[in-house]
Amino acid sequence: MIDLHIHTERCGHATGRMEQYVEAGRARGLEVMCFTDHLPMPEAYPQHYTMRPEEMPAYVGDVMAASTASRDSGGPEILLGIEADWLPDAFTEVERAIAAHPFDLVLGSVHFLGDWAFDDPDLVARYDAWQPDVLWERYFDEVANAAASGLYDVIAHPDLVKKFGSLPTVDPGPWYEQTALALAEAGCAVEVNTAGLRKPVREIYPALDLLKACRRRGVPATTGSDSHAPSEVGEGFDLARELLVEAGYDSVVCFRQRVATEVAL
Numbered sequence: 001m002i003d004l005h006i007h008t009e010r011c012g013h014a015t016g017r018m019e020q021y022v023e024a025g026r027a028r029g030l031e032v033m034c035f036t037d038h039l040p041m042p043e044a045y046p047q048h049y050t051m052r053p054e055e056m057p058a059y060v061g062d063v064m065a066a067s068t069a070s071r072d073s074g075g076p077e078i079l080l081g082i083e084a085d086w087l088p089d090a091f092t093e094v095e096r097a098i099a100a101h102p103f104d105l106v107l108g109s110v111h112f113l114g115d116w117a118f119d120d121p122d123l124v125a126r127y128d129a130w131q132p133d134v135l136w137e138r139y140f141d142e143v144a145n146a147a148a149s150g151l152y153d154v155i156a157h158p159d160l161v162k163k164f165g166s167l168p169t170v171d172p173g174p175w176y177e178q179t180a181l182a183l184a185e186a187g188c189a190v191e192v193n194t195a196g197l198r199k200p201v202r203e204i205y206p207a208l209d210l211l212k213a214c215r216r217r218g219v220p221a222t223t224g225s226d227s228h229a230p231s232e233v234g235e236g237f238d239l240a241r242e243l244l245v246e247a248g249y250d251s252v253v254c255f256r257q258r259v260a261t262e263v264a265l
């Protein structure tokens with residue numbers, strides 16, 4: 001399988017050197033691995049979730065070197081990706097930062113609602129200020145806006161809002177339809193992300209019903225572990241494959257130079 005969502009210690013909240021991630025992926029028999037560290041955020045935003053802007057060239061160089069070294073060692077194929085926040089007030093800066101490097105893949109992620117990084121365990125108390133249905137509505141509106149922005153190839157962890165178990169009191173179906181439609185219209189893929197299995201919600205992102213809605217609209221899917229440690233590379237991929245099959249998928253897509261190609265499951 002292919003793991004298109006992997007962090008390294010550069011982001012400041014992951015452990016392990018790049019070679020250790022590659023070794024772990026090789027041991028799991030992955031065909032492709034894409035490193036996707038966090039794109040530095042504009043100065044108005046918190047700086048502790050990402051590498052510093054001046055580190056970007058070294059990150060790109062490290063991935064290129066890892067790619068060559070892995071090819072010489074029989075694989076897996078290593079791709080250069082980035083995970084870029086959806087920051088509606090900083091569209092131009094994010095667009096420019098993405099354009100500055102020859103990425104194979106750009107993941108788009110909604111981690112912020114206003115100034116709140118709602119997936120940060122240190123800020124979990126702020127959930128108390130939200131009625132869950134209002135929170136879900138706001139979150140999925142931002143996912144649709146992120147998809148429509150044209151900045152991203154894939155929307156990562158598309159129902160991240162469930163991470164700490166804040167669940168709606170109403171049927172989330174309409175938000176799933178809205179998300180699938182937004183992805184289809186934008187030509188964006190949906191990520192099946194196994195990190196949720198390691199979080200309080202104990203579920204893959206997205207929920208089966210959201211993935212089914214994507215499938216009905218013809219939205220392609222990718223797989224990613226969102227590894228923050230080498231042992232997490234490719235973790236939970238048997239369950240990811242099961243979920244994809246149950247939703248009706250028989251293939252996923254891989255991105256090279258931001259062009260998708262199909263890979264059988």
Ligand SMILES: [Zn+2]
Binds near residue numbers: 111156157
């Ligand atoms: Zn993320």
Ligand SMILES: [Zn+2]
Binds near residue numbers: 007
């Ligand atoms: Zn990530």
